[in-house]
Amino acid sequence: MTLQAGPGLRLEQDDPTEPLDRQSRGTLAETLRRHLADDILDGRLLPGVRLDEQELAARFGVSRTPVREAFKLLAATGLVQVRPNKGVVVTSITPERLAQMFEVMGEIEAACARFAAQRMTAEERQRLAALHAEAGALARAGDREAYDAMNTRFHSAIYAGAHNDYMQETAQAIRQRLRPFRRAQFRVSGRLSLSWLEHDSVVRAILHGDGEAAYHALRLHVTTVGDASADYVGRSSG
Template sequence: MSENVVQRLRDEIENGIISNDFAPGARLDEVQLATRFGVSRTPVREALMQLNAIGLVEIRPRRGAVVIDPGPHRIFEMFEVMAELEGLAGSLAARRFTDADRTTILAAHADCERSFSAGNSDAYYYDNERFHKAIYAASHSGFLAEQCVALHRRLQPYRRLQLRVRNRVATSFAEHGAIVEAILAGDAEQARTLLRQHVSIQGERFSDLVATLASR
């Protein structure tokens, strides 16, 4: 079973949930999904298990996978924790990065620049994901990196949706530039502050996300 097939299915189902094509409380039938996407039930089952792991669906006895709506307050709480974890990762990365880490971070930043310049928000999302993972790795804290990756994955659909808000990709890329500068300058406190602000969705950004969710 191809990992790419599972990822594509997961993203398609995820998008369906976020766009309300699959409404909260709806049952996600494996056979129907397999037919809809032209695949066997095996990758569908794996995709649903991954969505269960991040809390977008719940696999229930005798009902199978059911769509879960975490609600705006829960999403806000997750972003709040993510901002703190990212800030810590950035701070440690500024203190601990190696030459190899520098190369990886700069390469990921260059990929983000290409997708931003192409105006492709979905491609930018995946390049952005690699950029953040490069910072986690540069923290040289295995446990912290694990927690960051796990929560990042839970927030993936909302982070992707947020990038579709007007001008957010441009703002995100500009913020990346300042983050890279702080980390490579060894400024741990500045890196922490910038990453916390980058991930936090206080005020207008949270209102924009909630409005976008409601419209979908």
């Protein structure tokens, strides 16, 4: 099977006078990962398709090194598998498996919210409120890319506010695994504003020091995120 070309076939350079391969390879690999993850979740790259390193390097106008690094990032999320004698192949995640992953994510994030409500310093609470306010402006503007980045910062602030290093590391690891799916939710109509409103319930509970309310609000939020992500992926691949 051959690759189906998605939108935006070449990556934009920050400095047009500087070759892409001289830019930060980590940043470039992450950009490639995002493009390929979007193609997979949008159904442009179907399960079983082999990802050709040379073809992708030509498609995006880069060397093969960042493509290999992007493959590693995709493999960490489970979107692709490295198979002997077959190379890198797009995998298929069942709705049941995705639901299980979000169920675990919901419990971990909810526990972080509970502890954050109990343990955040005054400065951390102010920072969380500020992030939430910035996210609100982005949601109203309909800026999906910027809101997605702010969303990551928002949740990371809650993980850190739990003041439990192991829990924070666990939450970040699971979030990284689910990152492409969480990103997909924002393509669902009206999801930006709903996401912000769900965050609002979490923030209010944390600022009031109500651990139980924070736990339930964030657990409900992640459950809704999982449903929205699964719905989008299902419609894209159907």
